[in-house]
Every structure is written in structure tokens, then in C-alpha cells.
Amino acid sequence: MQLLRSMLYVPGSRVSAIEKARELPADAVILDLEDAVIPDQKPGARKAVADVLSAGGFGPRAALVRVNAGGTPWHHEDVSMVAVSGAAGVVLPKAEDPSQVEAVAARLDDEMSVWAMIETPRGVLAAERIASTSGVAGLIAGTNDLRLDLQAKVSPDRAALTHALQMIVLAARAAGVAAIDGVFNAPKDAEGLRRECLQGRLFGFDGKTLIHPEQLGIANDVFGPTPDEVSFAARQIEGFTSAQANGQGVAVVDGVIVEELHVRSARQLIVKADLIRDRGW
Numbered sequence: 001m002q003l004l005r006s007m008l009y010v011p012g013s014r015v016s017a018i019e020k021a022r023e024l025p026a027d028a029v030i031l032d033l034e035d036a037v038i039p040d041q042k043p044g045a046r047k048a049v050a051d052v053l054s055a056g057g058f059g060p061r062a063a064l065v066r067v068n069a070g071g072t073p074w075h076h077e078d079v080s081m082v083a084v085s086g087a088a089g090v091v092l093p094k095a096e097d098p099s100q101v102e103a104v105a106a107r108l109d110d111e112m113s114v115w116a117m118i119e120t121p122r123g124v125l126a127a128e129r130i131a132s133t134s135g136v137a138g139l140i141a142g143t144n145d146l147r148l149d150l151q152a153k154v155s156p157d158r159a160a161l162t163h164a165l166q167m168i169v170l171a172a173r174a175a176g177v178a179a180i181d182g183v184f185n186a187p188k189d190a191e192g193l194r195r196e197c198l199q200g201r202l203f204g205f206d207g208k209t210l211i212h213p214e215q216l217g218i219a220n221d222v223f224g225p226t227p228d229e230v231s232f233a234a235r236q237i238e239g240f241t242s243a244q245a246n247g248q249g250v251a252v253v254d255g256v257i258v259e260e261l262h263v264r265s266a267r268q269l270i271v272k273a274d275l276i277r278d279r280g281w
């Protein structure tokens with residue numbers, strides 16, 4: 001199990017922010033060569049990201065690079081750089097077809113993965129096929145681009161995006177890969193961020209992409225198990241184990257039935273809680 005509660009975008013053109021990211025409580029950092037970097041700065045940012053990755057120092061944080069999309073003048077060189085950089089993988093924006101993902105995956109080492117961004121209407125409709133493409137580790141929702149393409153209005157409940165977000169989770173789960181929610185655009189609005197993280201967790205996302213270090217604590221909190229959930233999981237395992245010892249296949253804990261499938265999920269939750277404890281944030 002990989003912790004993916006918080007994935008922080010860091011503009012590849014801001015070397016001091018990248019340096020800072022090495023110490024931040026993020027499960028993953030996404031060194032961005034796409035939207036956060038203006039065209040004039042793209043070659044310089046690519047070089048800076050290569051240097052930073054070769055220096056290492058990201059500890060347990062997965063260091064990923066968001067390359068420019070296929071068909072842009074920067075895409076080929078971005079992928080060439082990442083392939084030899086020591087990064088954990090590529091974040092591929094505006095994925096719309098498995099062939100785009102395959103083309104990137106073919107240029108990477110086997111241990112590197114592709115994270116496909118689903119952020120266009122075509123991408124949403126192809127999400128199932130993209131998620132099951134070899135080399136894909138997860139889908140990441142790109143809610144800003146998607147909202148634009150849908151010509152949808154912004155609302156706190158993300159009503160216009162709900163269907164697409166749930167399709168992303170469905171596609172990821174059907175393929176057995178991770179599902180990561182899109183960014184919340186207002187770094188100072190902690191209450192709004194928490195609300196959106198809770199909604200993402202309710203939908204089944206593993207974590208959230210973020211744009212500012214101040215957002216990390218809330219995402220880590222919401223996408224990690226609560227103490228009550230850990231305690232309930234432990235009691236489910238204990239209750240089911242005793243029921244089994246008495247020849248029963250079902251236990252009742254806190255008035256709710258517990259079967260083998262609940263115990264599997266309880267065990268996963270405890271593994272995740274242990275990983276979080278070991279990680280220290």
C-alpha cells in the first residue's frame with residue numbers, strides 16, 4: 001500500500017519551492033513543467049527539475065514530474081528528461097486515449113509509472129480504458145480544465161463535476177489503480193478545502209492534489225483514518241476472530257454485522273494507519 005493522501009504540485013520554475021518540498025509533509029510531490037510554467041521558462045524549468053531529481057533528497061515522498069501534454073513542443077524532451085531522472089513517474093496531462101499513455105510508458109523504465117490526468121470530456125469518457133493501460137499507477141482528476149471544457153459553473157458542492165469525478169473513481173477501482181482528486185484553488189480557504197477533501201474521500205478518492213504547503217495538513221488528516229475508524233477496525237477484527245472461533249461466519253460489533261469482507265477492509269485500514277504512524281505526518 002502506498003500513501004497518497006497529499007500530492008503537492010510545485011512549479012518546476014521555482015527552485016526554492018522545490019527545495020522546500022523536500023521537507024514538506026506531502027506523500028508525493030509533482031514537479032510541474034506544464035501549466036505552472038510559462039513557455040519561455042519551460043526549457044530552464046526542465047533543466048532545474050532534472051538537477052533537483054539528480055540531487056535527490058525527497059525521502060519517502062514520491063517525486064513525480066508533470067510533463068507537457070502530447071502534441072506540445074515540449075512533450076518529447078520532457079519525457080526524455082524524466083526517463084533518466086530518477087523520478088518515480090510521469091504525470092501525463094490531458095490523457096484522452098490509451099495510446100498516449102502507452103507511448104509515454106514505453107519510454108520509461110519498468111519501475112516508473114504513469115499517472116494519467118483525466119481533465120477533458122474525452123478523457124472522462126475514455127477513463128476506463130486509460131486506467132487499465134499497462135504502466136498506469138493512477139488517475140488524477142484535473143478539475144480546472146474539466147470545468148472549463150464542460151463550460152460548467154463553479155459551486156462549492158462541485159455539482160457539475162460529480163458525475164465525472166465518480167467516473168474517475170469507478171475507472172480507477174475497476175482497473176485496481178489509485179484515484180486522486182483535483183486541486184482546490186483557494187490556498188487560504190481552509191474550511192472550503194476541508195469540505196472538498198471530505199467530499200473526495202466520500203467518493204472514494206485516495207487523496208488530493210494540492211497547490212500550497214498550507215493545504216497539506218488538511219488533506220493528510222481527511223484522507224487518513226480517524227482514531228475512531230482505527231479503533232472500530234480493531235474491534236471488527238477482534239469480534240470476527242472470536243465469532244470464527246465459535247464456528248460463526250458473522251459477528252456483530254457496535255450493532256453492525258461484520259463479515260470476512262469487512263475484516264479485509266479493516267486490516268487494510270490498520271496497515272494504512274501504521275504506515276502513517278511510521279511516516280510521521
Ligand SMILES: CC(C)(COP(=O)(O)OP(=O)(O)OC[C@H]1O[C@@H](n2cnc3c(N)ncnc32)[C@H](O)[C@@H]1OP(=O)(O)O)[C@@H](O)C(=O)NCCC(=O)NCCSC(=O)C[C@H](O)C(=O)O
Pocket residue numbers: 008009010011016017018020021032035036119141142143144145146182183187211212213
Ligand atoms: C499559489 C502560489 C503561486 C502562491 O505562492 P506564494 O505567493 O509564494 O505563496 P506563499 O507566500 O504563501 O508561500 C509560502 C512559502 O511556501 C512556498 N510555497 C508556496 N507554494 C508552494 C508549493 N506549491 N510547493 C512548495 N512550496 C511552496 C513558498 O516558496 C514560500 O516559501 P518560503 O519563501 O520559504 O517561505 C504557489 O503556491 C504556487 O505556485 N502553487 C502551485 C501552483 C501550481 O503548481 N499550479 C499548477 C498545478 S494545478 C493544475 O494545473 C490543476 C489541473 O491541471 C487542473 O486542470 O485542475
Ligand SMILES: [Mg+2]
Pocket residue numbers: 035093119142143144145
Ligand atoms: Mg489541467
